[in-house]
Amino acid sequence: MTRRLLLPLALLALPLTACGDDGTSGDGGVSVVTSIYPVQFVVERVAGEHATVTNLTSPGQEAHDLELGIEQTAELTDADLVVHGSGFQPAVDEAAEQNAEGTVVDAMELLETQGIALPDGAPTEVAPDDPHFWLDPNAMALLARAVQDELSRLDPDHATDYGTNADALVDDLAALDEETSAALADCERRTVVVSHDAFGYLGRRYDLELAPIAGLSPDAEPSPAHLAELQELIEEEGITTVFSETLASPKMAETLADDLGLATAVLDPVEGLTEDTEDEDYLSLMRRNVEALQEANGCR
Ligand SMILES: [Zn+2]
Known part of the structure; x- marks a missing residue:
């Protein structure tokens, strides 16, 4: 019964949301391709409903070994925004460098150029070439802000939403960071x-x-x-x-x-x-x- 009532409403809503002469599929205007789950998590939280996000690594797949099919390479090529962390999946690095026509955000480059505040006494470097940045919530917050900036530039009409979403995510990451510090202090x-x-x-x-x-x-x-x-x-x-x-x-x-x-x-x-x-x-x-x-x- 409910289903029958809902369907016509959904159809009515279609012409309002499918406004794309921007060439993207789905109702989220910005197309984003992400490399791995933690990056997908950041982009989905910041983008909310305003983007169509495609993650290249499938659930259950060993992420280091990722190889890209023709279709995935095409998606990456056409995306408005590609978000990844270099040095983790060579196939993605190569496609991001050679094929991507949109903007590329590289979390490792952000860490190198902007850096994150570290606790007193912590080494400034992790193991050389360690690509697993997401295991520090502070690095995730840095990525969240960069994704907010790029989405706001690509889609200025929704910049306020991107800002609100990024603020909420950064708060969640700060809470996780504080809890973890306290839990592992002693x-x-x-x-x-x-x-x-x-x-x-x-x-x-x-x-x-x-x-x-x-x-x-x-x-x-x-x-x-x-x-x-x-x-x-x-x-x-x-x-x-x-x-x-x-x-x-x-x-x-x-x-x-x-x-x-x-x-x-x-x-x-x-x-x-x-x-x-x-x-x-x-x-x-x-x-x-x-x-x-x-x-x-x-x-x-
Ligand atoms: Zn690993």
């Missing part, structure tokens, strides 16, 4: 053993020492010498937990934990959503991570 241990080297930005922000099994990419396998070093570190520091992650195989973490009689838990690098996390978002996944870290590291 811990028995500050070393965290993780699957791949994704958490450098998190460690720098919240004073954690990351000990990754694999390299910056999940498929960079560890050497026996590296595993022996890890084992020594684990024993010295009294580490209780080896973290695996959501999109890469838990095999390495499980093997190491089994060998040493440790627990395993999940620390999500938030490189993408999966079937298990499809109802979560960036903020809730980061909060889950904080809980897992508190538990593993004896934080009060």
Whole structure:
């Protein structure tokens, strides 16, 4: 019954919203292509209803390995705005440089040129070439402001909305940052053993020492010498937990934990959503991570 009543109303609304002689599909006027989930999250929050957002990495897909199909390259080429973080997905970097006809926002370039305030005593650099910027909520806030600026320039009629949306997102990110600092302030241990080297930005922000099994990419396998070093570190520091992650195989973490009689838990690098996390978002996944870290590291 309700459905029958609603349908004519929806049809009536169509001519009002489908006003595009700007050549974009959907009712959001600005077309945006994003590389990975955390970037998509920022753009969708800031754009609200005013943009059509296409994310290149599908849920459940290992994000580092992304290759672009012809259709995806065409979408990127035609988009008004492309938002990504360079050094993470070579195929996207290449297409953004060679094909994109619209504006390109690169989160890594923002970090390099504008930077973010760091806590006292934090190293100014993370591991060279670490592309996992989104694990610091402050870097996400920097990206949110850049996306706000570009959307407002492309679509000045909705600049007020973009400003309001970005303010709300920046507030949410600041709240997450404060909660995380407080939750991880007082811990028995500050070393965290993780699957791949994704958490450098998190460690720098919240004073954690990351000990990754694999390299910056999940498929960079560890050497026996590296595993022996890890084992020594684990024993010295009294580490209780080896973290695996959501999109890469838990095999390495499980093997190491089994060998040493440790627990395993999940620390999500938030490189993408999966079937298990499809109802979560960036903020809730980061909060889950904080809980897992508190538990593993004896934080009060
Ligand atoms: Zn990664």
